[in-house]
Amino acid sequence: MLKLRKQNFPIAGHEKLRLYLAYTVAALADTKTPQFQEHNFVPTNNHIQELQESQILPFRDPKVCVSSLLGSRSVFQIRQIHSQLVVNGMLQNLIVANKLLYVYAHHKAMDDAYAMFHRMRGRNAVTWSVMVGGFAKVGDYATSFGIFRELIRCGVTPDNYTLPFVIRACRDMTDLVTGKLIHAVVLKHGLHSDHFVCAALVDMYAKCKLIEDARQLFDNMSSRDLVSWTVMIGAYAECRNAYESLVLFDRMTEEGVVADKVAVVSVVYACAKLGAMHKARLVHDYICRNKFSLDVILGTAMIDMYAKCGSICSARDIFDRMKEKNVISWSAMIGAYGYHGHGSEALEIFRVMLRSGILPNSITFISLLYACSHAGLIEEGLRFFSLMWDEYSIRPDVKHYTCMVDLLGRAGRLDEALRLVESMKIVKDEGLWGALLGACRIHGNVDLAEMAANSLLQLQPQNPGHYVLLSNIFAKAGRWKDVARIRDLMSQRKLKKIPGWTWCEVDNKIFQFSAGDRSHPRSEEIYGMLESLYKKLELAGYVPDTNFVLHEADEEVKVGMLYAHSEKLAIAFGLLATSNETPIRITKNLRVCGDCHTFSKFVSALTERVIIVRDANRFHHFKKGACSCGDYW
């Protein structure tokens, strides 16, 4: 390698030499150096040191200054250059001064940047945007907003660089009030057509859960770039409308926008949310075709996708093929085994993880305890619960306690579960009470259920799901007056039962069903299939379980209500539209209804089909009249 010496330097002239050296510094920092490449020179860290020692950089040429700043490796180095720039009066040059601010911000040295910013007499749009963006990036939103306000006070017009930073700060704080104010500023300055500004606004509204507002802005964008698509796709997946995410992904592809890795991760995430197996395979193909490497982020997202689409084998295959795995990847795999009810595999992979030298974190233990509770591994669960603090100094939080309540409650050890809840010294949340209430439902403990439900309704009076669960428990015990009381409470509080949806994927198309739905083009056939199924099932001994109907009504009416639940419609459609060998895969947005669970068991026996149901909680594999959940869910 060429050693950097004046005598063998390829360009003549002293000034050029300085420039060349500056470019060398910049190249070491991987910045763009076309001139540098011309000379086919590969610099090393020694060169930069030599450069500093030789004090050859006089910092009088703005270009040299800028390149040197870009080449800085540490805040210390920037400060050294800073002092030279002051001595040489180079900070009078706004380009140089702004670059100095920028590199300070880039190294997160915002104190240095701020001190300098206050001494600067001349400021321009770049100065302001570097400061606003710099503070936003390090999470100091208060200062970022403060500088933005100062900008407005100084009569400066905010531009398409500054505004996205401020909008993103609103997003990170989910500060919708300020966000809307900034939106007004955007409109005032006519910047709503800038795609950076617009993408930031879409993201802000989406993260603040105003998905409709986000969508409206997105639809009105004159040109939608990849980032806006990615934001919108991710937003729909996040707000439980993964179906729309995948519709958008198809539209994006049709419009000729090519996904990058970030976009693909969002799509993978949406597939996971929806549990859409065919779509998952197609996305996997897309990933292979476009040669995305299976890095730790994409790989982990794919493990979760395949697991949540019902294929634990494919999830394991991805896991095994990943070259680099971190604690997140291992936790995802443990979690995957967990919600498929494969407890011993989850425990085994945890042991392998420990042997590989990866330390578990808090979430690893949640996955592990969850796996234990869903596989009935009670003693193991109890052991891990004490191990996490004793051995790994991870303090159990409310989620770990929730798993333990679930574990004990599911096993019928409700007293122990209650004692654990009472002994907790941390704040109890709705998930914890929900787990206790769920256990009461399985074991028909109405008194404890009432107590759990009271705490639950105090914490979350607006969640209709809790009322429905309690009402189901009362109904099962035949306490119809209490059922009516709950129903009245719900209507007083203007709460409606969350509509149940079931998705079934056939021929790469996702079909969505709601109860009593007749919108499907093959609706006639579906209802015909349902009717013939009912006739056969009745002979096989199936009795509709009307305990799962919330309202007090005549038995006949109740049976009618159960008749066309979305799960049943989806299963009937699956039977019609798929071949005998393929499993019927359906996904439900809520917990599967008890009657539909029984119905699925009977159908799996009668038709000799495998039915894989993913509900809000876990997977149910129905085969030959039995379910993998062992009827506890």
Add this chain to the structure above:
DNA sequence: GGGAAGTAAC
């Protein structure tokens, strides 16, 4: 001379 979106449990 200054910009973006993504991974695990419930």
